[in-house]
Amino acid sequence: MNPEFWQAKWRANEIGFHQNEIHPLLSAHWPANALANARVLVPLCGKSHDLVWLQERGFSVVGFELSEIAVAALFAENALSPQVTILEYFKCYATAGITIYCGDFFSATLDLCGTFDAIYDRAALIALEPAQRDVYLAAVRRLCPVGTRGLLITVEYPEGLVLPPPFSLTSTEVAKRYGEWCKVTLLAQRESDVKGKSALEKAYDFVVES
Template sequence: MDATHWHQRWENNEIGFHEGDVNRYLDQYFTNLNLQQGDTVFVPLCGKTHDIHYLLAQGMRVVGAELSEIAIKQLFDELKLEPEISQHGELLRYQGANLTVWVGDIFALTANELGTINAVYDRAALVALPKPMRIRYTQHLLELTNRAKQLVVVFEYQQSEFSGPPFSVVADELHQHYDAFYQLTLLCKEPLEGGLRGQVPAMNVAWLLS
């Protein structure tokens, strides 16, 4: 699983992972984050998710990180925002209104560049990364956001039945990553209608990390 894989997916418009509407768990559990208007939400590996539209509509400032510049060009087009684009080392920064997206390798992003984060919304990052990278990612996320509270949405399924992505992230693993830093609250666990890719039984699971 490398950067080339994701660049090719976006270049070929193979984006079945992109949801055509706001994620219902974000809509259902956003208030559990207890945020105020003007607070900043970090959305790692954001793509062009409609969840950013939702967060902006709630009065949030949104900061995203995304590997594919194609995705971010489309995101700003769909939001009808003209981005100000600037180069920062290895990363490009797209900025417009209350939205900033860092384009490039998330591991090249620093806490100083990211700024103060009030909450993290992770629907697409953990499940996009194979297990060894998830260890590195969760450690990096803690440093980037100064352990900001999180709303995390993952899949659980029998990993041997599907190679991923999206990958299965079970409760035990989430506790291993985060127990030392957060109280983990299970918000919801329910079957994924139709299964994963229409073939593998799976569960949708939403967590609050506070």
């Protein structure tokens, strides 16, 4: 999926991937006690309510989102008035506890945003074509040092069931992509709806080890 694909989705308000409630796997499995006051990275965040949920629990939330429409909606819908600055290739929106970098996450650098204690990926990796996964994970690894803890949420469905995105991601693929540099644990799985079809949604805990 190229950037224009997602920009067009937001312009047309074709955002079936957006959820109007807190993701149940986040509220059930986010390791809050182990991550008190953590700085949390949320790539490809859209206008997710999960960002505010994390911020309300004392986390410093930093999201990356390509669409300025999504970023503006996030703050407007939550009655927040961000300060806006230009940093490198990004437009940065910041309020107390929530900062969003509007731009291409693949271009994120340590100089731009520093490192993170935790990462929450609900619909980032599964939004990307398989050929883009290595580039995405390279950006994650730049920003997440040893000890960073993450919650990864994926979907899995038979090939050809629906037209992606979201892309199906098996446990084998998760182990392949994360296993060399993280300790990965499957926390839960549940039946889920993807474009009107039955799929399996999975939540993984991972800790960066190298």
